[in-house]
Amino acid sequence: MTAEQGLFLCAAAFTLASAVMVVSARRLIHAALWLIAVLSGVAILYALLQASFLVVVQVVIYIGAIAVLFIFAIMLTRRQTDHDAPSRWTRRAPAFLISLLTLGALSGIVLAFPEAGRLPPPMPPDLDAVNALGAALLSPTGAAAYAGVLFHESYVLPFEVASVLLLAALVGAIYLATTERRRRES
Amino acid sequence: MNFWNDPLHFLAEQLTAMLSRWGLPTAWITFIEFFLGAMALIVFAMVLDIGLVWVERKVVARFQDRLGPNRLGPFGLFQPVADIIKMVIKEDITPATADKFLYNLAPVLAAVAVIALWAILPLASTIYGADLNVGLLYVIAAGALGTLAVLIAGWASRNKFALLGAFRMVASLISYEIPMVIVLLVPTLLAGTMSLRGIAEAQRSIWFALLSPLACLIFLISAIAELGRAPFDLHEAESEIVAGYHIEYSGMKFGWFYAAELLHAFTFGGLLAILFFGGYTGFFGLEKLPAFIWLDNPFVQAAVFLAKAMVGYWVIMWVKYSLPRVRIDHLLAFNWKFLTPLALVVLVSTAILHRALMEAPRWQYGMALWLANLVIAWITIEILRAQARRQRRHQRAASQRQQTAQEQTV
Amino acid sequence: MMDWLLWILPLPPLLAFMLILLVTHRSHAWSHGLATGAAALSWLGSMVLFIRALMIEHLGQHPLESNINWLPSGTSWLQIGVSLDPLSAVTLFFVAWTVLAIFIYSIGYHNFGQPRGDHDQPGLPPHGATVTDADGHRCIVPSVEPMYARFFAFISLFAFGMYLLVVSNNLLTLFIGWEIMGLCSYLLIGFWYGKPSARDAAIKAFITTRVGDMFLLLGMAWLYTVSGSLSFRVIFSAENLRALATTVTPVFGLSAAGLIGLLCFLGTAGKSAQWPLHVWLPDAMEGPTPVSAMIHAATMVSAGVYLALRMFPLLSLDSRALTVVAFVGAFTALFAATIALAQNDIKRVLAYSTISQLGYMVAAVGIGAYVAAAFHLVTHAFFKALLFLGAGSVIHGMEHGALHSGEHVDVQDMFQMGGLRQRMPVTFWTFLIGGLALSGFPLITAGFWSKDEILAEAYAHGHYAVFLTLAAAAFLTAFYTMRQITLTFLGQPRTQAAAHAHETPRTMTVPLLTLAFFAITAGWVGIPEHFPLLGGLLPNWFHEFVASTSSEASAKAPFHWTPLLISLGVALGGLWLGWLVYRKVGAPAQDKLQIPVLKNRWYCDTLYSILFVRPSTWLAEHFVSRFLDQGILDGILHGVARLSLVLGHALRNYVDAPIINGLIGDGTGATVKASGSALRRMQSGRVQSYMTASLGMLFIVAVLYLGLRRLF
């Protein structure tokens, strides 16, 4: 058992434990904060996977934006969400069952997956992941533009679509959030 | 490699040699070294912080035409120590209804968020905690942590003022992060990297502040907002919400917030220096001259950097103590309707010129960028003036209407 | 640089279209400013491309090309791209000129700057506005088109489609442009949708061309399945052509190449109105005249021929296919020419002449005279655009006169005109040039050279039938052209309107002059080498330039005395005869050629309405509605109803009331009610329970599936 494995196990345990807290914490604000713990745990996993860019993005977007949004919403609906009354077992039991089944199914798939046991290949020595990712996302010729080798790996269209989706979400959120009265005023 | 050229690695090697002589496994050695490095960094930051307390108090005094602390030690140099003692011996209250864990977590988080920034600040070309290739993003991430701290503090202390303060803080933080991120892209663009060290190195010939003064200005403004200092300190507006999110905090917990704020301000001074004023590098490639070769010595570089950071910090203080507080809606309107569009314009123009003039001679490149900024600034001012004129006209019309109405009634 | 230019060439008109529709549709000046500006930009780009294309060596063998990946499809990418070869270069040339000229012309034609009409409304042509001038006279002047901005938006979109079609290097984008133009044609023919005739014409055009497009689409699909790509380079690569030529299809034992070629040719027939799909073009004259000029004379109908030229390498692989094409073309040429003899509407005459000229080109393609077809395509585009714009100018002048004199005349009826020579000199001279070019007046006009080349080719390749048909058509062409000119411009005014007609504004005359210039000079680039005297004065670069596109086309333009003399004879003879006959004719009554069969266009429309329209309506009306619906179905229903009524009575009294109601009915009702109130708990309106249920179902299904797979 090497140091890396130990690190992974710690991170995994931390992440899973926090995840369990997220779904079980009574106080929503705690749940949200546990979510942040989960997110940082996942960030650590990214670091273990040597995806440094995504580590930071995870922190910026998830912790910095999404989690804060959650906390904000929780605070705005404070009266309701101070305590989330435990739902009846009639609700929890089937949910638990379903989740267990899903877990079983997924594990079965993983076990059946031939590549499951493989170890990571060495990182390409001269891989500038950030630039490569940028090229893959933004240049019509894909990472080819960056690496000078031609293989079809361009995500311009999906990326643009995603940005449009974000814009739409923005507009929709603003529209939903403004009250009728304010809308009539402006 | 000797101590004077590359102190950190020198020390590290010495330590490695020693520890391996003791026969520790390499993994442990690296762990110990990193741990010691982190400790050293934190200690350095904290000591600096103590100094900052004194600086702040003195400078404030001068701004407000007072003497400031002058009893304890020469120039009241020991005043901060007294402050710390006072804070430590004060009663440490935790409100009964507060959310204990979070309430105690918040100040720590606040301090951590700031100290985390120091992990990537390059004091000199060879003295830095880590040289991330996504350094700038890291800065933003740390800022997000700060937001979180404020939010938790406000929520956990179960006090309506605290919650209000937290709301205001988060509102301003989230909104001002946008122009900040946008203008952070300008140095990234000019230097072609996100690592702070790379950006500093890229300015050996000319500071980015000269290539894109507008970006520098916008960064300064949004930095002040990010710090939540006057004129953007609505989250602790004494006159409205008593002390904002740290209303319930006392003793050393408050001390943490206080220290965090000071260090944060100084850190942003440092960031300003790195991003726009060449950081630890000398002045316009002066160090290339044989006479000034000593400028490249890490210790000199560190001194230069700290001096620049101090200047930035001083400017921030200057703004804080000379401007009145703005209203919350003005704050947000200023950001969304003015700063963000301006930042976008600056970014786009810089990007276009940068791409167009890549092969052009450096001086043309520089002049073009500089002139572009000038033109943008001029247009902006013209627009603002036109709007102001329109507003004045409306006001005049309104007042006249009122007058006529009164006359009719009379 | 050139790739880049090729890519952005079609975009300005599209941009103009969007801007006009979204932003500037309120302001007339802005709208036509945007449209013409965009047209000018594309014009500039086309000129640059054209000149650069001339400079490049062996452009034909190695056309400029650039592709981008458009959509990922499995492992490969669906590529779209642009290319520039001699054919598209020359097409670009005339498209750019005509489009620009017509954009500018439209400004004047739609009375920009005139006051709004008194009772104009959108969807109807402007009726004129009463104004009181300085000294208090109330007079009626033409009023501005109510839907001014919309018109420019539409033609901008159309220009986009045309440019797209020309620059695209694959059938897919070509087809996109093709359909965009179809749409624009529909919109613009029905531009004055207030007039029922315009509505019908629009629908007719749309449906008729759609028939052709259907086949074109079929051809494309087949081509894709066979050669796995729609890019011309891939399609016309040698091995692919060989494969296509060798595979034999079940249809008439044609080769795949021939069959696909014919399918595409049907598309052409639809677009450029070849018999039997020609019926829509004359009705398309319901649209505003610039539309007729641009879409239905100069560019869009040329697109069909352009496609035919593009598909030439395919067609030329199968002689039978070529023959079909040749005969359809030649027949159309003659057929349409005969109809044109008896038309009185100035625009309809031109419409039919267009059809017949397109017939010429198609016939040229059919006899393998690739270059001649392209040549005639270019020259025809110029002089036909000129003629239509001239006609529009005449109509405009007549309207002006009619408004002035206040009498109600059909301003498009040639018998109401006459003597316009003095009133509208510029229009007259330009129209005369166009007419001469159309009828192939020797040596000076462009039409002569191109038409003569087609005839020469036909003769040289020994297609004597085609040759004679075309020659006859040429004679008729010259005849009705002269008839038109005589009736319209010469002699004395026959109506007050004609007497008070008025020369049109400069925005209309300048395009006329420009096009007139090309109507003359466009021919001088294609003078055959062996032509007496003139031959060799100017290099026949057009031939060399375009011939390099397709290997099949013969490199040198043939020359014989026979076809030359014949074409000289028919042209001059026709002109002379036309003048001789119609010098004195003043009213339709005196016109000998007003014979019903021609007047009614060989009863084509009647035939179609008998063959297709009436039967379908009859089927709908009598068979489906009366017989099936009301007769059988209703009958059955009534029978059943009556039967059930009787049955019902019986059942009710003896079965229903006592047994069903008493026992089962209420019992069931009670049970249903109980079970319903029990079941309704299921639908709780809770998202989560639904989600749980669905996931559970998923698992059950999965388990069943796997278990069953185990079993069997």
Next chain:
Amino acid sequence: MSIPLSWYLFLAAALFCTGLYGALSRRNAIAILLGVELMLNAVNVNLIAFWRYLDLRPNDPAPMNGQAFAVIVFAVAAAEVAVGLALILSVYRRRKTVAADEVNLLKW
């Protein structure tokens, strides 16, 4: 370099199912969204793990499929949260509740 791919996959599966349980069992709409976030993160862990283990090939200089996917998932997650929370807030404003089972206008 000593962790087999399966570890990551199992972890992701567990995370996903935890999130699923949360999304199914919580009453509070915001809590449900929290569960959904967990699931999304699990997906991202999978994507990155696949990128690291299967996508990186020695001959290819810079294969970025996995990371690109992850980035797009980020964008989608952000959009989902923005709209979801806005919806919850407007529901709260009208009905003064955010309990998912009290918002049941679709009920018989």
